Amino acid sequence: MEDIYLFRKELQNLGYCETVTNTYPRQIRVFLEFIKKENTAIKSEDILNYYNHIKTVKGKRTKKPFPNTRPATEKDFSLQRFNHPK
Known part of the structure; x- marks a missing residue:
């Protein structure tokens, strides 16, 4: 899940609002839990x-x-x- 953390940091660096920097990574985590695959296998x-x-x-x-x-x-x-x- 380090990729999700890095994605969140990138959103912050790009100046996205707090709602986006919290919500997008959370939704990605939910998606990855749903498909139960490695990121590269999606x-x-x-x-x-x-x-x-x-x-x-x-x-x-x-x-x-x-x-x-x-x-x-x-x-x-x-x-x-x-x-x-x-």
């Missing part, structure tokens, strides 16, 4: 599966599912979309 399909999973989770405050959005596709989470090398 595929677009894993992100898609997690995205579709969280659409079924009820919010803690409202006890309702998160707002419906269009169904996610593999293209939505492809590495090319984010301009990252494979």
Whole structure:
């Protein structure tokens, strides 16, 4: 989980607000616990599966599912979309 710590520090260095520097790393940790894989083994399909999973989770405050959005596709989470090398 040192990678998550380094990510948090990078967010702070880039000047992101405290909410972002706390929330983003926490959500990444939740995602990694969900997929149970090493960071380097994550595929677009894993992100898609997690995205579709969280659409079924009820919010803690409202006890309702998160707002419906269009169904996610593999293209939505492809590495090319984010301009990252494979």
